[in-house]
Amino acid sequence: MNPRRLWAIMVKELRQLRRDRVTLTMILAMPIMQLVLFGYAINLNLRHLPAAVADQAQTAGSRAAIQDMLASGVIELRATVQSPQQLTDLLRQGRISVGIAVPTDFERRKLDGREAIQVMVDGSDNVVQAAAAQLAQYPLDPPDDFHARAEQPVSVVGFYNPQRRSPVNIVPGLVGVILTMTMVLFTAVAIVRETERGNMELLITTPVSRTELMLGKVLPYAAIGLLQTSLVLLLGVWLFQVPIRGHLGDVYIAASLLILANLSLGLLISTRAKSQFQAMQMTFFVFLPSILLSGFMFPYDGMPRPAQWLSELLPLTHFMRLVRGIMLRGATLGDLWPDGMALLAFIAVMLTLAIRLFHKRLD
């Protein structure tokens, strides 16, 4: 490998990028847009769900239980009605998302340890259902109650995010999502574009080696990835007071690993894709499972076994664990070494495959 040649390819790539308005805009606008979208608009921990109550017991105990639920902030009382029938009507009309029915024999049921309160939810909305499921786990009784139940109600209040603020959980993961979306696409397209425009035929007739060509194309994008990381972190801290409890250096090392993993995947895609459009399709094919299975949107533990195995293959899954651990729990890279190793292994395999599959030939 000749450092001067490698440098020439990197400089060429950056010069071309400087003239590419669309890509430049994407590099900057994508992190900002996603951050604002996920931070403000898409609140995965729903609060203020419209709710109605039908309290047919009207005892001190029932009123206290309802007050507890309202105090959680998850639901907001919109109406008080007489019967469960009216609740189902309101649900069907879409006027409320949650209905709470307290039967006349509330106190009796509580004593017997049977279901004392019925929470009806709009089951057509997954997120609402999940929120209401948490609601249903609220303790019905203050701790000094005579009926200490075997199944301790699980507290929904997260230990590391007591205010249940969604941006705190989202922002670290968002770094990974943005890097996955942009890094894979940029490299895949950057190489396929040269093939489409005919530049590749010129390049492969020169003494440039495969490694120089691949690294020279990838390294500028790695720098861009770090820039995006900084942008998301900066905005996350500034707009949403996202904590960075661990070492900032560790966050950047984790990000670098993910960037390299995605770039090598992009390279691999570029050796197979025949057109820029195909490269985009293949990128999307990887991106969708990453979003769904990495633990960014849905918890890893809640996924079926095969989905968990699949998610172990995705770099984003490992990054998600690393970055949440470092930023939210103050963990070090040493604590999370298995995920770091998994990313390194991914990079090694993808890069080797990509360089193997890239030929300085046209056939």
Add this chain to the structure above:
Amino acid sequence: MTESAIHACGLTKRFGALVAVNAVNLDVPRACVYGFLGPNGSGKSTTIRMLCGLLTPSGGEIEVLGLRMPQQAEQLKRRIGYMTQKFSLFDDLSVRQNLEFLATVQGLTRQQEKGRVDDLLRRYRLDDRQDQLAGTLSGGQKQRLALAGAIVHAPELLFLDEPTSAVDPESRRDFWEKLFELADEGTTILVSTHYMDEAERCHRLAILDNGNLVADGTPSELTATLAGRTFLVRSASPRHAKATLASLSDVLSVAQIGNELRVLMRESGASAEALRACLGQAGTSGEVEGTPPNLEDVFVVATRAHGARAEQPA
């Protein structure tokens, strides 16, 4: 053997069922401008790509500058220049940036690079355009830039794939001057074209048709084989005369050029008398005189002969 820059034997390339290049034998001497003449789809680009080591031949042997292709392709790449059929420099880099990039990639040192790029810019009249983006150049300028890019490392052997197909006649003439300058400096040049006038300028040429090499030699050797078989016919009604002459079995082709007809005849029955007689019978008078054969005639004869052979299985 060491005299030839390129030596290929039985060179074949198949794309699935299509035979793009069929058992081509080729011998290109050093320091010569060698032409590949053939219509679109005749296999010129495919042959050049195999000679550069960019495509793997389906069959045959290649030796370029003493190196076996495609096994020793990487060694060859420092010694050849290749100007692709489609403009393959970077549209979104400036003229100077393109040349500097290629110079570095070709292994020139920093000191050599500056001098060489300045020299090329001057030599190819691009110095006043050096900061313009390559994509915004005119056809002729692009072509000069591509040539400069292909020779930035002063290669021994230069491949040019239809370098003049997108430029005006003035630029074409100018471009060929540059090629002869390079040949004089000792560079071997293999250039493909579908223009007869360009083929005529080559030291030697090969005619390709449908993947077959149908004739090769110097232009004068090739045309000499047709001596006495080409005639010019001047007639008051050229279209009628053309139809009449074309029906003669000894006439291979009739082409109208302005008011004149150019007639090419079979070797066996070539005579001005036969043409005059034919015109007389049809009631059209016309003057007939012999004319020296050109490469177009060579092309017609070569492709006809080959087609005929292909039609009758031996």
